Amino acid sequence: xxxxxxxxxxxxxxxxDLAQKLGISRQALYxxxxxxxxxxxxxxxxxxxxxxHKSYGHKRIxxxxxxxxxxxxxxxxxxxxxxxxxxxxxxxxxxxxxxxKQPIKT
Numbered sequence: 016x017x018x019x020x021x022x023x024x025x026x027x028x029x030x031x032d033l034a035q036k037l038g039i040s041r042q043a044l045y046x047x048x049x050x051x052x053x054x055x056x057x058x059x060x061x062x063x064x065x066x067x068h069k070s071y072g073h074k075r076i077x078x079x080x081x082x083x084x085x086x087x088x089x090x091x092x093x094x095x096x097x098x099x100x101x102x103x104x105x106x107x108x109x110x111x112x113x114x115x116k117q118p119i120k121t
């Protein structure tokens with residue numbers, strides 16, 4: 016609604032006024048991420064390692080790629096890359112199932 020009123024009145028705002036109205040610093044208007052291209056390249060490298068080693072975490076991937084583990088972890092979080100997690104196995108024998116289903120007597 017505010018954008019409509021400003022465009023209808025054709026008021027020119029300075030960047031300082033705009034930043035004040037948005038409640039942010041003026042410097043934030045100039046922010047441009049610098050690492051996007053580099054992060055994309057690292058993402059491709061991480062995915063290539065994860066194809067052959069599905070359960071490798073950020074530390075092992077960093078060793079494979081010879082890069083910093085903090086950098087690898089940051090990129091993995093940014094793109095949602097997660098290693099395969101192994102689940103605990105449930106009991107397989109009949110006796111184990113019976114023990115599990117019995118109510119506890121007090």
